[in-house]
Every structure is written in C-alpha cells, then in structure tokens.
Amino acid sequence: xxAPKFKRLREAIDWSISQIEKPRNxxxxxxxxxxxxxxxxxxxxxxxxxxxxxxxxxxxVRALAARSPRVMVTTGVDALKPAALNMQIALNxxxxxxxxxxxxxxxxxxxxxxxxxVKVGLTSGGATLPSDNSGQYHDAGSAFVDVVTLDDYxxxxxxxxxxxxxxxxxxxxxGIEEAKAIYSGHDKDYEVAADExxxxxxxxxxxxxxxxxxEGADLFQDKVWLRxxxxxxxxxxxxxxxxxxxxxxxxxxxGPEHGPYYHLSYTDVxxxxxxxxxxxxxxxxxxxANSLFRKLANQAMSKKRVAGFQGxxxxxxxxxxxxxxGEGIVYDGQPPVNLDVxxxxxxxxxxxxxxxxxFSYFGGNLDALGGLSxxxxxxxxxxxxxxAAGARTxxxxxTTIAFVKKVFKALAWYEWTDPxxxxxxxxxxxxxxxxxxxxxxxxxxxxxxxxYNLDIDPYSMQNDTPSIRLQKVGQVFERYIIPxxxxxxxxxxxxxxxxxxxxxxxxxxxxxxxxxxxxxxxxPGAEQQGGSxxxxxxxxxxxxxxxxxxxxxxxxTRHGKDDVLTRMLMGGGVQESEAAALGRPxx
Numbered sequence: 169x170x171a172p173k174f175k176r177l178r179e180a181i182d183w184s185i186s187q188i189e190k191p192r193n194x195x196x197x198x199x200x201x202x203x204x205x206x207x208x209x210x211x212x213x214x215x216x217x218x219x220x221x222x223x224x225x226x227x228x229v230r231a232l233a234a235r236s237p238r239v240m241v242t243t244g245v246d247a248l249k250p251a252a253l254n255m256q257i258a259l260n261x262x263x264x265x266x267x268x269x270x271x272x273x274x275x276x277x278x279x280x281x282x283x284x285x286v287k288v289g290l291t292s293g294g295a296t297l298p299s300d301n302s303g304q305y306h307d308a309g310s311a312f313v314d315v316v317t318l319d320d321y322x323x324x325x326x327x328x329x330x331x332x333x334x335x336x337x338x339x340x341x342x343g344i345e346e347a348k349a350i351y352s353g354h355d356k357d358y359e360v361a362a363d364e365x366x367x368x369x370x371x372x373x374x375x376x377x378x379x380x381x382x383e384g385a386d387l388f389q390d391k392v393w394l395r396x397x398x399x400x401x402x403x404x405x406x407x408x409x410x411x412x413x414x415x416x417x418x419x420x421x422x423g424p425e426h427g428p429y430y431h432l433s434y435t436d437v438x439x440x441x442x443x444x445x446x447x448x449x450x451x452x453x454x455x456x457a458n459s460l461f462r463k464l465a466n467q468a469m470s471k472k473r474v475a476g477f478q479g480x481x482x483x484x485x486x487x488x489x490x491x492x493x494g495e496g497i498v499y500d501g502q503p504p505v506n507l508d509v510x511x512x513x514x515x516x517x518x519x520x521x522x523x524x525x526x527f528s529y530f531g532g533n534l535d536a537l538g539g540l541s542x543x544x545x546x547x548x549x550x551x552x553x554x555x556a557a558g559a560r561t562x563x564x565x566x567t568t569i570a571f572v573k574k575v576f577k578a579l580a581w582y583e584w585t586d587p588x589x590x591x592x593x594x595x596x597x598x599x600x601x602x603x604x605x606x607x608x609x610x611x612x613x614x615x616x617x618x619x620y621n622l623d624i625d626p627y628s629m630q631n632d633t634p635s636i637r638l639q640k641v642g643q644v645f646e647r648y649i650i651p652x653x654x655x656x657x658x659x660x661x662x663x664x665x666x667x668x669x670x671x672x673x674x675x676x677x678x679x680x681x682x683x684x685x686x687x688x689x690x691x692p693g694a695e696q697q698g699g700s701x702x703x704x705x706x707x708x709x710x711x712x713x714x715x716x717x718x719x720x721x722x723x724x725t726r727h728g729k730d731d732v733l734t735r736m737l738m739g740g741g742v743q744e745s746e747a748a749a750l751g752r753p754x755x
Contacts, residue, residue, distance in 0.1 A: 360392055
C-alpha cells in the first residue's frame with residue numbers, strides 16, 4: 169500500500185476511534201458498577217450492597233449461552249445426505265476443541281455491556297491469517313474463534329450501516345518474539361520494538377482491564393501492540409504497529425465471504441453502527457437503588473435508643489445503670505423514659521422497593537426469568553408469567569442463535585477448504601452397539617460446500633441440567649407415551665419399567681430408587697397374545713364425586729408483600745388479612 173493511502177487510512181481509523189471513546193468509557197464505568205467495590209482497586213468508590221446489575225447479567229448469560237451449541241447440517245440433494253451427516257459429526261467435534269462454549273459466554277457478556285465481536289480464522293496451517301493475529305495462541309492448522317472487546321475493536325464510524333463500512337479491525341497485545349517471527353525476514357526486515365504495558369487506549373481512555381490491574385506491569389517477556397485492519401472493498405487485511413505506525417504486512421483475504429469479524433448486538437439504534445447495550449438501560453436504576461439502600465443503611469446504623477432521666481440524683485442514676493435484670497435499687501427520681509433517635513425513613517424504603525421492582529420490570533421480569541421467587545400462588549400461573557416474560561429473552565436468544573449460525577458457517581468453511589485437515593468420525597448403527605469409523609478429509613468429502621445448508625439446534629445452547637432432563641422425560645410420558653400406550657401395545661411395543669426407573673434414579677440423583685422396586689420373572693398371565701403386556705386396571709369405584717372449594721386469600725408473593733409493606737410505611741390502610749400475609753412464606 170502506498171504511503172499516502174496508508175496515512176489516510178490511519179487518520180480515518182484514528183477519527184473513528186475518537187467517535188467510540190465515550191461508548192468505551194461508559195462501558196468501563198458500567199463494568200465498575202458490575203464488579204462493585206470489593207473486586208479490585210479499579211472498582212467503584214462507593215459500596216454496591218444491592219448489585220442488581222450483576223444479577224441481571226448473570227441471568228441473561230445463563231439464559232443465552234448456558235451450553236455449547238450443536239450444529240445440524242442439512243442438504244436438499246438426496247445423494248449428499250450421508251455426506252451431510254458426516255460433516256455434521258465432524259463439525260460437532262470443533263466446539264470442544266476450541267472451547268466454543270466459553271467463548272460464546274464471553275461474547276454474550278460483551279454484548280450486554282457494549283457489542284459482542286469475535287474474530288474467526290485459521291492458524292498458519294491453513295490459507296488465511298496466522299493465529300497470532302488473534303492475540304491468542306492456537307495449535308497450528310486449527311480454526312479459532314476469539315473475542316474482540318470494545319476496547320480493542322474499531323469500525324468505520326462514518327458509515328450509516330454495516331454494509332457501507334470501509335474498514336474495521338482490532339488491536340492486540342502479542343509477544344515481541346512472536347511478532348518478529350511473523351513480520352521479519354519477508355520482503356524486508358522490520359524493526360519490531362517492544363511497547364510498555366498500559367491499561368489505557370492510544371487516546372488515553374481507560375480500558376476494561378484497568379478495572380483489575382494497574383498501569384505499567386512488569387512483563388516477563390516484552391510485548392508489542394499490533395493492529396489488524398479488514399478492508400472489505402479490496403478484500404485485504406493489513407497489519408501495522410499501533411505505536412510505531414509501521415506497516416508490516418498486506419495480504420489478500422482468502423477466507424469466507426463475510427470476512428474475519430462477526431458481531432452480536434441486541435438493540436439496534438436507527439442510523440448508528442453501535443448498538444444500545446442492555447446494561448446501559450439497567451445502570452441508572454441500579455445506581456438509584458444502591459444510593460437509596462446506602463442511605464437506608466446509614467439511617468439504620470444511626471438509630472439508637474437511650475434512657476431519659478427526669479429528676480433524681482447522680483447516685484440513683486448510677487444505681488439504675490449498674491442494676492441487673494430483677495435486682496432492687498434505691499431510686500428517688502421520676503421513672504426514666506426510652507428515647508428513640510434516628511431510624512429508617514419510611515418513604516425512602518418504599519422508594520427503594522419500587523426501584524427494585526422497576527429494575528425487574530425493565531430487565532424483562534427478572535424474578536420470573538431467574539426463578540428468584542414465585543410470582544403467583546399456583547405453578548400454572550407462574551408458568552404463564554414465565555412464558556410471557558420469556559418473550560424478550562426468546563428474541564435475544566434468536567439473535568444469539570443467528571450469530572452462532574454465522575460463526576459455524578465460517579468454521580465449516582475452514583474445515584471444508586483446509587487441505588490438511590483430517591478427522592476420524594464415528595457413526596453408530598441404529599439398533600446395534602456397532603460404531604463405524606470413517607476418515608473425513610479432502611479426499612472423502614463429497615459435493616460442493618454451497619450444496620450444504622447449516623442449521624443450529626436452538627435448544628442445545630440452553631441449560632440442560634439433570635433435573636430439567638427429568639422434567640422432559642416426565643412430559644414425554646405424560647403427553648405422548650401414556651396417551652398412545654394402546655397403540656404402542658398393538659404394534660408390539662412395551663415400556664421397559666426397569667430402564668425407566670434406572671434413568672429416573674440417575675437423573676434425580678437418588679440411587680435408592682433402584683432398591684424400591686425389584687424385578688424377577690414375569691408374572692404368569694401378565695402377557696396376552698402378541699407378547700405385549702396389558703395395562704392393569706386398579707379397583708376404582710364406578711362413580712366418583714368431587715368437591716370444589718374456592719378460597720379467596722391474599723397471595724404471599726414477594727410483589728404482594730412489597731405492596732402491603734409500602735402502603736403501611738406510607739401511612740395507607742391495609743386489611744387485616746393483607747397484614748397477616750407478611751408473616752407467611754412465599755409459596
């Protein structure tokens with residue numbers, strides 16, 4: 169690249185970085201609120217006793233990226249369906265190899281505080297950028313998905329939309345020896361000088377890593393700040409030193425059509441490239457709630473009760489102070505009175521409770537999403553509320569899945585085009601314990617990459633604990649197996665109760681279940697023709713009666729209690745039954 173053109177590019181990048189200086193600072197300030205005052209020296213100056221921000225972020229990260237995704241590969245060409253299955257098995261090996269689950273949790277966390285960006289590429293064993301350009305170290309010849317934080321990311325801020333950007337890129341901190349090995353000995357030898365450690369950007373703005381560490385660390389090995397720039401117009405990637413402005417390399421991009429950077433954001437802003445981070449919407453209420461709570465805590469700490477003496481002499485007062493419970497003393501003054509000084513301001517407490525509820529409201533009903541407390545007195549009503557509250561989460565989950573789908577397509581492209589990649593895939597044969605091993609390599613791949621259509625299993629990224637799996641087993645039996653049991657039996661099917669109990673015992677983590685039921689030889693007459701057991705009919709009366717009793721009582725939910733307490737503190741009237749609900753546990 170000619171020197172004048174390179175100079176104009178650097179000036180354009182510097183201007184774009186200046187435009188995202190405030191979003192970067194706001195992100196760091198929000199992260200300080202997130203970690204509170206006890207994390208490190210870079211946290212908040214004031215205590216954060218009610219960390220609502222951390223609560224919301226934890227709930228959403230768990231809801232959006234609880235597990236590693238699984239990929240489903242489909243194709244419209246019937247002849248390629250077996251090959252599509254081979255490709256699916258091969259791609260599902262990648263997440264565990266590169267810790268994609270951990271990367272996705274980090275990028276979702278970044279998207280909640282700013283914008284989530286990942287850089288996808290192949291190490292020097294392939295045809296694209298070396299692994300060192302990611303700022304992390306990877307095995308040679310393997311694909312990588314690395315998180316790029318807003319501290320390091322920049323984009324052409326003069327563009328009105330992402331399709332119109334002229335450049336984007338990221339800075340990274342790499343060892344001096346690795347940098348010399350990459351950029352020296354090519355067209356000419358470059359002097360790669362080490363940079364000093366800093367927790368500030370090149371414009372002096374504070375970086376998020378400054379929340380946990382101090383400026384000017386003593387490094388074991390010298391490092392240098394480098395910058396990669398992706399130019400969509402010319403499909404080139406260039407690298408230069410952030411401090412030295414030395415252009416080290418310009419290479420033609422030989423990767424997926426999309427380029428190396430993939431973005432995750434949840435709320436777009438019309439006419440702007442940077443999104444509106446969810447944490448920035450929660451931060452004001454978080455700070456107000458903590459300010460009120462600190463005030464209430466100070467009021468509670470300042471409250472005191474003292475005895476006021478009217479008349480009497482010093483000896484009598486001293487006798488009263490020294491006396492133990494039940495002792496007799498000589499006292500010749502007026503009986504002392506208790507004087508209460510200070511205490512919690514009732515309207516302030518009511519305001520705090522209202523702020524906390526507003527935070528849950530604007531956070532998408534965090535009480536329901538996080539399972540913090542029952543919202544109603546019945547499980548059915550709670551499920552209806554959870555489904556309604558999950559509408560916003562479902563939209564964010566769909567956005568996350570679309571992002572992961574793009575990342576997986578890039579990974580699939582690298583897996584498909586890498587001539588050196590060779591995998592061993594295992595294909596079990598249905599109905600048997602036989603597993604066939606096949607080599608998946610450039611020689612065994614069939615068809616063209618564009619013949620395959622990748623799809624992401626949307627359920628694989630959600631939390632799937634043993635208790636949740638146990639609930640799913642119960643739902644399958646309740647909704648499908650039990651209603652279809654006569655048809656299953658007619659077709660020669662039967663339920664293996666022993667295996668069912670073993671599965672329930674395993675998922676429920678209660679080994680004693682296996683000892684509650686013992687199995688021996690089948691009872692004579694238990695099977696009819698066809699070998700299918702007939703359901704046993706227990707002795708039930710021919711006619712039954714039911715009595716429905718409707719009881720109207722105030723709900724002992726957190727919201728109900730807060731409402732009653734707020735009205736009491738504000739001097740409003742409450743019914744006796746409502747006041748009694750304060751002493752009832754949440755149902």
